[in-house]
Amino acid sequence: MTKTFKIAVLPGDGIGTEIVAEAVKVLEAVTEQTGHSFEISYGRIGGCAIDEDGTPLPEATVQICKDADAVLLGAVGGPKWDNNPGHLRPETGLLGIRKALGLFANLRPATMHKSLVEASSLKPEVVSGVDLMVVRELTGGIYFGEKKRYTDENGQDTAEDLLIYREDEVERIIRSAFDIARKRNKRLVSVDKANVLESSRLWRKVAERVGADYPDVELTHQLVDSCAMQLVRAPKQFDVIVTENMFGDILSDEAAMLTGSIGMLSSASLAEGSFGLYEPVHGSAPDIAGKGIANPLATILSVAMMLRYSLNLDEEAGRIENAVWAVLDAGHRTGDLTDDRSKALGTVEMGQLVREEMKKQFVSK
Template identity: 60%
Template sequence: MNKKITVLPGDGIGAEVVEATIKVLDKVASLYDHQFEYKFADIGGTAIDKHDNPLPQETVDTCRSSDGVLLGAVGGPKWDNLPGNKRPEKGLLGIRKALNLFANLRPVTGHESMTDSSTLRKEVVDNVDLMIIRELTGGLYFGEPQERREVDGEEAAVDTLQYKKSEIERIVRQGFELAKVRRKKLTSVDKANVLESSRLWRETAIEVAKDYPEVELEHMLVDNAAMQLIRDPKQFDVVVTENMFGDILSDEASMLTGSLGMLPSASIGSEAPGLYEPVHGSAPDIAGEGKANPLATMASAAMMLKYSFGMHNEAASIDTAISSVLTNGHRTGDIAKDGEKILSTNEMTDKVLEALK
């Protein structure tokens, strides 16, 4: 099978973790007799430096012509003082919008060998296995107006939280579909006691639930959900929520695995190629030093093989290799305990390549 992959290294450690992941994809292609063709494009701060635009049209066109998109990371202090529409993060938001990637899937799976890396008690995080589905193209991040203005003679700012019922329905339905093939429980997170948008969200979830009688639906306010993720994360199977809530909760959930550097993600739509990226940021403080943990990007590539290419065995081979490497005690600096040997990005990559079968 031949597949075209657009590669967006982005900023900071993005180039390093993407380079490591391409080695893994090439090994998978060799093992399973596939061919992956890579096309590189610019996004984020790198694109600003080269094109004065965080998302050049050429990048959008290249992504649209591919079968899947692999992204490293965007952002960094170099571009912090730019106006809002010129910041690197606008490139990330823009590519999601341009490809109509409305669903962000963030699996949170605890590796038994990694439970000591979490700040939570071992019995709390052992065997955690949940999926957070975040609505990605609506809500507060995209609502208009979004501007500075004068109110009562002083400077003020306004952001708009807006959702159409159809936007809510499609993301909630995505949650039910995934819950149906997992443990058949869906937790819909909102703030229906305060926000009108959340009341529409809850009403819509109840309507969609009629099509999935085999799936248990529960509603949870976002503040309680944040608490429950730490108190008892194993109560969750699939969590579906709106854009900003999902952004915050999924980063919180990363601490269940011990490091933000361990979490992959997939952004998918109904037709466009999916976008696959690690949850972690660009970590400019360690960029170029060979310290980055590439495992989340590799796991994101496994999600691309599974969800965009239908290569389930190939995806499982990457996940199994990562699990084997961790079980054997190999660690990068972000997940190492005192006294443990710390591997470089390249050394960790070599361990995964050795484990791939």
């Protein structure tokens, strides 16, 4: 039985409009091949919203997202808005939409596909076979704590950022990570800084308590600096990593680069139930915006995650993923994946190849 899904699409800034356009075409290809339809509503977020609406997150955009079954986001930010006050920075819109939609769990897979081993800056024997998931808490911690900027009693310009976590916030993300680990290889590493931070000591205590409910999953603890080192030294030791907001932001980008290009990494930000926001891990790349050379594969793979986690279309998600890997196996590359820029494909060309491969799979099915 075919279904109709409502998708909120927020292209954002920089290359966001280019890569999201290719991802939407992939959704159209799914419609052609399966009959499932996608009602798409567009909204503004980030710098473009500041320019058009005077705020990085218009209320109309929030409502479009709340009315949807899932959200597809491009990227936000750029040097144009770097000197804006905090409430008028593009990233404020990103934090705001996560909070407004209750997106507490950020899933960032880092998988080394065999055809991209040489694209990594690390030795092939180190990265070959890497397949890990970083689960990042998304709505708490230092990003959302009270912020102050003032002149102290000595006349020094001073800044404060408050790091707060409640027990229920920690338990919610820890349980999500255990559930994911249970479906993978049953190994979970909880990352903290418990030797220094009280918030991390709470985090570790909750992880131990929740772990008792998952006797089939091996739980270990690791300090964040050690984890950062081990991700580069021996990344294949990891299956699922769970950590707080700021540590997760940093470690997930580090894990992304194991695969050779941040342009290949998708992500999901999930709320309670099946609702989620899906976006590439990379930023808005303003230096290449408008040149038609951005890699759309992370955004296309984000669509696959959306079909799997929010829309329960596993077969269709697999078809997209298989098409991406087939295109790469055939030797096709965008500029970020090859040193030979003369043979690099553009954004539209790469998107077209993926859709053609999806069609081949559908016809041969």
